[in-house]
Amino acid sequence: MAEPQQDWNTLPDEDFRRIFRDWVDANCPAELRFMRKQRPLFDEVAEWYHALANKGWLAPTWPQAYGGMGLNPAKHMIYVEEWARLGCPRIPDHGIGLTGPLLLQYGTDEQRAYYLPRILSGEHVWCQGYSEPNSGSDLASLKTSAVRDGDEFVVNGQKIWTTLAHCANWILLLVRTRKVEGKRQEGISVLLVDLRTPGVRIRPIPNLREEADFCEVFFDDVPVPAGNLVGEVDQGWTLAKSVLGHERIFLGAPTRPEYALARLETLAEATGKFEDKAFLSRYARHRLDVYDLGSAFERFAKVLRAGGDLEADVSVLKIFNTELYQRITEEMLEIAGEAARFEDDLDAGDTKVDAMNLFLDSRAPAIFGGSNEIQRNILAKAVLRLPG
Amino acid sequence: MPQTMFDDEEGTLGMLRESVASFAEQNPGAKALRARRAAETDLDADLWRGMAEAGWLGLLLPEELGGSGLGLAEQAVLSETLGRSLLTEPLAQLVVFSSVLLKRVAESNARTALANGIADGSRIVSPVWQGSDAELSDVSAEPRPDGGYALSGSYHFVSAPHSATDFLAIARSPDGLILVSIDAAADGISVTARPTVDGSRLGHVTLKDVVVSASQVLAKGSAVQAALDEAIEVTRFALAAELAGIASRALEIAVAYTRDRVQFGKPIASFQAVQHRLVDMWGDAEFACAAVVNAADAARDETARATSLAILAAKARAGDAAVSVTRRAVHLHGAMGFTDECDIGLYLKRAINLNATLGQPEVLRLQFVALERAAA
Ligand SMILES: Cc1cc2nc3c(=O)[nH]c(=O)nc-3n(C[C@H](O)[C@H](O)[C@H](O)COP(=O)(O)OP(=O)(O)OC[C@H]3O[C@@H](n4cnc5c(N)ncnc54)[C@H](O)[C@@H]3O)c2cc1C
Numbered sequence: 206m207a208e209p210q211q212d213w214n215t216l217p218d219e220d221f222r223r224i225f226r227d228w229v230d231a232n233c234p235a236e237l238r239f240m241r242k243q244r245p246l247f248d249e250v251a252e253w254y255h256a257l258a259n260k261g262w263l264a265p266t267w268p269q270a271y272g273g274m275g276l277n278p279a280k281h282m283i284y285v286e287e288w289a290r291l292g293c294p295r296i297p298d299h300g301i302g303l304t305g306p307l308l309l310q311y312g313t314d315e316q317r318a319y320y321l322p323r324i325l326s327g328e329h330v331w332c333q334g335y336s337e338p339n340s341g342s343d344l345a346s347l348k349t350s351a352v353r354d355g356d357e358f359v360v361n362g363q364k365i366w367t368t369l370a371h372c373a374n375w376i377l378l379l380v381r382t383r384k385v386e387g388k389r390q391e392g393i394s395v396l397l398v399d400l401r402t403p404g405v406r407i408r409p410i411p412n413l414r415e416e417a418d419f420c421e422v423f424f425d426d427v428p429v430p431a432g433n434l435v436g437e438v439d440q441g442w443t444l445a446k447s448v449l450g451h452e453r454i455f456l457g458a459p460t461r462p463e464y465a466l467a468r469l470e471t472l473a474e475a476t477g478k479f480e481d482k483a484f485l486s487r488y489a490r491h492r493l494d495v496y497d498l499g500s501a502f503e504r505f506a507k508v509l510r511a512g513g514d515l516e517a518d519v520s521v522l523k524i525f526n527t528e529l530y531q532r533i534t535e536e537m538l539e540i541a542g543e544a545a546r547f548e549d550d551l552d553a554g555d556t557k558v559d560a561m562n563l564f565l566d567s568r569a570p571a572i573f574g575g576s577n578e579i580q581r582n583i584l585a586k587a588v589l590r591l592p593g
Numbered sequence: 594m595p596q597t598m599f600d601d602e603e604g605t606l607g608m609l610r611e612s613v614a615s616f617a618e619q620n621p622g623a624k625a626l627r628a629r630r631a632a633e634t635d636l637d638a639d640l641w642r643g644m645a646e647a648g649w650l651g652l653l654l655p656e657e658l659g660g661s662g663l664g665l666a667e668q669a670v671l672s673e674t675l676g677r678s679l680l681t682e683p684l685a686q687l688v689v690f691s692s693v694l695l696k697r698v699a700e701s702n703a704r705t706a707l708a709n710g711i712a713d714g715s716r717i718v719s720p721v722w723q724g725s726d727a728e729l730s731d732v733s734a735e736p737r738p739d740g741g742y743a744l745s746g747s748y749h750f751v752s753a754p755h756s757a758t759d760f761l762a763i764a765r766s767p768d769g770l771i772l773v774s775i776d777a778a779a780d781g782i783s784v785t786a787r788p789t790v791d792g793s794r795l796g797h798v799t800l801k802d803v804v805v806s807a808s809q810v811l812a813k814g815s816a817v818q819a820a821l822d823e824a825i826e827v828t829r830f831a832l833a834a835e836l837a838g839i840a841s842r843a844l845e846i847a848v849a850y851t852r853d854r855v856q857f858g859k860p861i862a863s864f865q866a867v868q869h870r871l872v873d874m875w876g877d878a879e880f881a882c883a884a885v886v887n888a889a890d891a892a893r894d895e896t897a898r899a900t901s902l903a904i905l906a907a908k909a910r911a912g913d914a915a916v917s918v919t920r921r922a923v924h925l926h927g928a929m930g931f932t933d934e935c936d937i938g939l940y941l942k943r944a945i946n947l948n949a950t951l952g953q954p955e956v957l958r959l960q961f962v963a964l965e966r967a968a969a
Contacts, residue, residue, distance in 0.1 A: 497884050500886070504882075589868075591862040
């Protein structure tokens with residue numbers, strides 16, 4: 206059973222930061238810190254998951270009545286900052302970050318009572334079933350269908366790029382419940398689907414880093430109880446779009462570029478590159494880009510700390526962040542010279558630098574979570590109000 | 594649209610912003626710039642008087658020196674709004690620079706007179722210290738028996754060289770660096786000026802045995818270097834804010850133009866290639882504004898070293914943003930952007946001038962890295 210929680214939001218920020226950091230530093234296993242893998246499997250981090258759950262700190266933003274910490278956005282930012290600073294691994298967090306908030310906002314009491322404790326206990330591991338082979342950026346064109354048949358929906362179709370589906374047992378599924386001419390956002394619904402139901406097939410897809418990290422998920426006449434519908438039928442698009450609130454700021458947190466820059470510095474020190482004027486000039490650009498990303502992040506963080514809401518303009522951070530991460534890892538390969546031909550880690554004095562690993566990893570964030578081109582399209586409309 | 598965002602509980606920054614904007618409505622910056630360019634002068638005396646009356650010239654000076662003793666957030670909002678409005682009088686170069694120098698030196702009659710004159714606009718004080726390489730010049734100061742000096746040599750990159758009533762000069766003496774005030778009409782001073790890209794004039798001031806009395810010596814020795822370093826830093830900060838304002842306004846102008854201009858039966862702003870370009874320009878302007886706010890926050894809350902880093906970053910970021918946003922904005926205007934009549938070109942030229950003032954981005958970034966790595 207989780208420990209009872211105090212009212213964290215009334216604590217001074219620095220006290221909360223210290224309490225959180227001290228406990229995490231003492232309890233997050235050393236071998237899990239600064240993992241090479243962005244997305245470890247559930248079993249690889251289960252110990253840490255359960256430790257957080259027992260402490261009552263697994264779900265930072267859920268209300269305390271539902272087993273969360275009840276943090277406001279300002280405290281949540283501290284939670285995320287310290288987590289990153291200490292190099293804690295990412296846990297399979299679709300249940301905590303996606304299904305949980307969706308049910309808290311739109312679910313029924315029965316759904317909350319059933320699913321939320323099972324997320325905290327780790328019994329249910331969730332994944333996100335949105336993208337399809339022919340519906341990526343244009344997600345509203347999705348075709349996986351759910352047809353009502355008595356007390357059930359019958360699901361047919363295919364999802365793809367489903368992160369960690371192979372270690373999950375539940376999927377949050379966007380399905381088409383009605384064919385609509387024109388307005389394709391209508392007629393989409395959200396279903397909670399047990400992946401162990403007959404008719405579901407999961408096939409991992411090795412990614413660019415040759416890891417099985419995302420999957421294809423096939424649905425062949427899969428029966429889903431009607432009670433697993435979230436919110437109103439055909440209204441799922443709005444639900445799915447509105448669930449991310451202040452969390453959008455984290456897509457722009459300077460963490461990844463900062464980490465990559467530190468690795469670049471290690472590599473450059475070890476290879477004497479700081480003596481090279483041309484490198485120094487390029488390095489200074491990356492360094493200042495990271496520094497200024499921090500200033501820009503702070504501009505939005507202040508809004509949250511003052512109790513305000515983020516607007517569409519926050520995605521400027523996501524674009525800058527992901528492209529900067531790419532530039533820094535490209536620089537690593539550049540200074541690696543002939544050694545950039547190797548797949549494994551590079552020697553850097555008495556340590557190693559995973560240049561290729563980071564370079565390959567940095568390809569993904571500019572694509573997922575709405576590709577950078579899609580972000581630019583949204584900014585053009587929502588912020589600059591440019592005509593369509 | 595991009596703008597610096599400061600805590601402004603009392604609303605004073607908002608009022609300042611509005612007062613500069615309404616001043617700009619009365620005195621359109623582009624028109625004043627063109628008039629000054631045509632007249633081949635280095636300063637618009639009417640505008641200058643108006644800015645003094647508005648209280649902007651004494652903003653950083655303490656109250657006992659005739660100023661209002663405000664801080665960097667206020668300076669940022671003032672400079673940013675001047676930048677947006679294309680009000681291009683050399684406020685940062687003359688007033689911000691001189692105010693910091695005067696704040697840093699000991700009390701004296703000369704200091705009080707200069708400071709009061711700056712604040713009320715009756716004196717136009719131009720700092721002179723750069724050589725032809727833009728570094729500290731080698732103007733020499735020979736000591737005289739009465740405690741004064743005789744100065745000889747040349748200063749470059751001098752703002753308002755003809756309009757200046759006084760020069761605040763840094764020279765090398767056997768006693769180390771000295772900071773002296775010189776009457777611009779003193780014997781032995783000759784001034785030539787060249788046009789700047791943005792329609793003003795920069796001077797080359799040559800001194801030949803120019804005599805200053807002991808009472809005109811404001812500081813000596815290491816204090817001078819410290820005051821100079823701080824003046825450069827704070828002026829860079831003001832320039833960064835001005836550049837951020839230029840970037841933000843140029844983006845707005847480009848958005849408005851591309852929304853209006855129709856080709857292929859549609860506004861050109863509906864084409865994705867144009868939209869993405871505008872979004873990137875917007876992002877650059879946002880980052881410039883955030884960098885300026887970060888520098889002001891650092892000056893308030895953090896160490897001198899952290900402040901130095903933040904100001905280097907802000908000037909580099911805002912300079913890059915202003916030049917590249919205005920360049921892209923000119924392009925988005927098509928041939929119209931290539932005309933002298935269209936204001937967007939003036940924004941580009943202004944951005945180039947200010948970006949090149951007191952350090953281009955590459956130089957500032959290398960200074961940032963050197964400072965950061967030196968302590969590590
Ligand atoms: C590592 C990783 C993990 C993922 N995890 C999940 C997950 O767990 N669940 C899930 O549902 N999905 C997941 N995704 C999928 C992700 O959401 C999609 O990849 C993304 O929405 C883009 O769709 P797509 O891959 O089909 O690319 P496409 O939409 O085919 O885009 C291809 C290229 O065209 C560009 N493009 C597309 N449309 C436009 C346009 N209108 N204007 C300009 N350019 C355009 C894109 O920017 C991109 O560069 C994951 C993706 C990755 C890479």
